[in-house]
């Protein structure tokens with residue numbers, strides 16, 4: 001188990017006896033804060049990333065969030081790509097929930113984020129989902145033999161005392177095995193104490209029984225699964241915040257349930273007009289054709305949405321004869337086909353609409369380019385859709401579905417190639 005590796009590693013540095021082990025899981029920032037009895041911001045979380053061929057760990061404060069732009073600039077990458085659940089265990093040496101900067105696999109780089117420096121001491125994990133160690137930021141730098149300090153996170157804009165206070169009710173809920181805070185009855189909040197509470201036990205020298213080892217492994221696996229899902233949900237929420245989507249939902253542009261299990265493609269379009277996303281949606285909703293894409297991206301990067309991504313929108317329309325088979329889609333009764341008018345026997349296939357998300361860029365094919373802000377918004381929206389579905393939908397443009405269409409424009413050709421290859425425009 002990797003806590004043993006961490007214990008050995010820290011023993012060499014004279015710090016093994018400072019490892020705290022808890023009766024309860026500390027696999028997420030929230031759980032660790034409850035177990036340790038401090039505010040969540042002081043729980044040092046370790047995030048793992050692909051940087052080219054390398055694996056990079058960034059240790060940051062519990063309330064910090066990775067700032068994509070700052071990360072890309074600091075590590076000279078085009079995309080911020082976190083390790084998957086399985087990769088973390090294989091490439092870092094610790095399973096999700098216990099990922100920490102100690103005793104990592106050779107070659108893994110460790111950076112500490114400036115967000116940690118706000119505190120006298122912080123609590124990184126120690127290789128399992130129920131352990132931590134209290135260290136000062138400088139001690140942490142020495143103990144994990146960090147490659148350096150970075151400033152790649154953003155912090156919550158204002159302190160929110162209500163959420164950083166540990167309540168007695170919450171602690172007792174965790175002790176009772178209740179992991180869902182929402183179900184707990186809140187009592188009077190108590191002030192945050194920086195002293196460890198009696199919810200942890202010191203390391204015991206007694207050999208655990210096989211039953212205890214098995215039970216602990218099962219707990220760790222479940223905690224790791226929960227932590228991975230919590231991390232995905234957190235990243236999804238962060239990305240959604242960053243996208244700042246302007247929602248202008250229109251019932252008459254929604255043609256039935258797509259169902260996440262049918263999602264296969266992201267289809268890119270040009271609006272072939274210069275109107276803003278807002279007025280494009282009004283026009284779609286009012287012109288009687290009931291044709292629309294899920295999203296429209298303005299030239300300044302503002303993203304508009306008019307149909308939920310798990311609902312069907314008629315953005316792809318009819319495609320070439322044989323394209324249902326070619327793309328592995330089918331005309332489905334999930335699609336109400338409202339407003340559709342056949343355009344000829346050369347283009348009878350309609351399946352793409354039931355298997356895709358449509359994104360329009362405000363653009364006229366007159367030789368003008370696509371502004372960086374618009375392309376960066378598209379990068380991030382694609383990242384969101386990928387994370388939402390948990391896989392990478394194939395990216396095509398409208399003319400790949402219906403030959404003879406003029407979108408996307410010739411100016412987009414290079415970007416389309418990049419998107420289809422590595423999912424960003426550059």
Ligand SMILES: [Zn+2]
Pocket residue numbers: 268269270315398407
């Ligand atoms: Zn189109």
